[in-house]
C-alpha cells in the first residue's frame with residue numbers, strides 16, 4: 589500500500605489520541621481525523637476510580653491534553669458522534685449523525701463497555717464506572733450513601749470499594765472468587781488484598797454469585813445473591829467486566845471475537861488497524877491472541893500501530909503491564925501470569941507490606957508482581973521480557 593494521506597482514528601481516548609500523536613511524531617503530515625462517541629475532549633480513566641471518585645482531583649484534571657496541545661495536533665476532532673458502520677474495502681465510516689468519512693487507513697480504538705446486571709437498566713443508585721460522567725454520578729451518590737455494595741471482585745471493583753471506604757461509607761465487596769483479583773494475581777497476593785480490605789473495614793463476601801439487583805420506586809435497594817440472601821444497599825457499583833465496543837463493526841466482514849481480531853502488526857484488514865482495549869492481536873512471543881485492558885498498552889500499542897500504518901511492518905510484542913492502587917497499596921504486574929503459576933518472593937517481605945515476587949511456569953518466568961516496590965519490580969521486568977521475546981506455543985491468558 590502506498591503512503592496514506594488520510595487517516596481516520598475511531599475512538600478519541602487513550603489509544604486513539606496516542607495513535608494520532610504517534611503518527612505526527614513519526615512525521616505523518618497528511619489529513620488526520622479523530623472521531624469520538626463521547627462529548628468530552630480526551631481524558632484519562634485510571635483517575636476515575638481513584639482521585640476523581642475520592643474528590644482529590646477536580647474532574648478537569650483527568651483530561652489527557654491541554655486545548656493548545658490538541659490544537660497543535662492539527663487533527664479534525666469530531667466528538668459526540670459515534671461511528672455506526674465501517675466498510676473495510678474503501679475504509680468508509682458512517683456516524684450516528686449521518687457523516688460519511690473516508691480514509692486510506694482506519695484505526696479502531698473504541699475500547700470496551702461495562703457489562704451490567706439483570707434489573708440494572710434505569711435503576712437510580714446502580715452504577716457502572718467507565719466514563720467521566722459515570723464517575724461524577726457515582727461520586728454524587730457515594731457522598732449521600734449509607735450502604736454501598738460493590739459487585740465484582742476484579743481490579744475495578746476492588747478499587748471502587750477501596751475508594752468508597754476511604755470516603756467513609758459502609759462498603760460490602762461481593763464476588764465469585766475466594767479473594768479479590770485471585771484470577772489475576774493468584775491465591776497468595778489475593779489473600780493479602782483481602783486482608784488489606786478487611787483491615788480497612790470492607791465487608792468481604794467471597795465466593796458469592798450475584799443474581800441481580802433489587803429496587804423499589806425506581807431506586808436500587810439491594811443486591812440479590814443466588815443463595816437467596818439480599819444485601820441491602822442504597823448505592824451499588826456494578827463492576828462485572830466489560831465487552832469490546834465492536835457492535836458498530838457488525839456487517840463489516842471483519843473478524844470480531846472478544847475484540848477486533850488482528851495479526852501481529854495489529855492489522856485487521858488492509859488499511860484497518862486496532863489499538864487499545866478493543867484490539868485482540870497475535871502476540872508472537874506468547875504464540876496466541878491477546879487482548880489487554882490496561883493503560884500502558886493503550887499508549888504502547890498506539891505507537892506500534894502508528895509505525896505500522898507508516899510502513900514499519902513490525903510485530904507488537906510488549907511485556908504487558910498493569911498497575912492498581914488499593915487504599916495506600918500500589919500493585920504492579922508485568923507479564924501475563926496465570927493464577928496457578930508458582931510465586932516466589934525475590935525481594936522484601938509480604939509481612940512487611942513491601943515485596944517483589946516472580947511467577948514461573950515450567951521453569952519460565954511468566955510475570956513479576958510488585959507490592960509497594962515499583963522500582964524494584966521494574967528491575968525484574970527483563971526476566972519476563974526475555975521469555976516473551978522468544979516465540980512460544982503456549983496459549984496466552986486474557987487480561988482483565
Ligand SMILES: Cc1cc2nc3c(=O)[nH]c(=O)nc-3n(C[C@H](O)[C@H](O)[C@H](O)COP(=O)(O)OP(=O)(O)OC[C@H]3O[C@@H](n4cnc5c(N)ncnc54)[C@H](O)[C@@H]3O)c2cc1C
Nearest residue numbers: 599601602603625633634670671698699864865881882883
Ligand atoms: C475506572 C477505571 C480505572 C482504571 N484504572 C486503571 C489502572 O489503574 N491501571 C491500568 O493499567 N488501567 C486502568 N484502567 C484501564 C484503562 O483506563 C484502559 O485500558 C484505557 O482507557 C484503554 O484505552 P482505550 O483508548 O483503548 O479505550 P477507552 O479508554 O475505553 O476509549 C475508547 C473510546 O472510544 C469511544 N467509542 C466507543 N465506541 C465508539 C464508536 N462507535 N465511535 C466512536 N467512538 C467510540 C468511547 O466512548 C471511548 O471514549 C482503568 C479503567 C477504568 C474505566
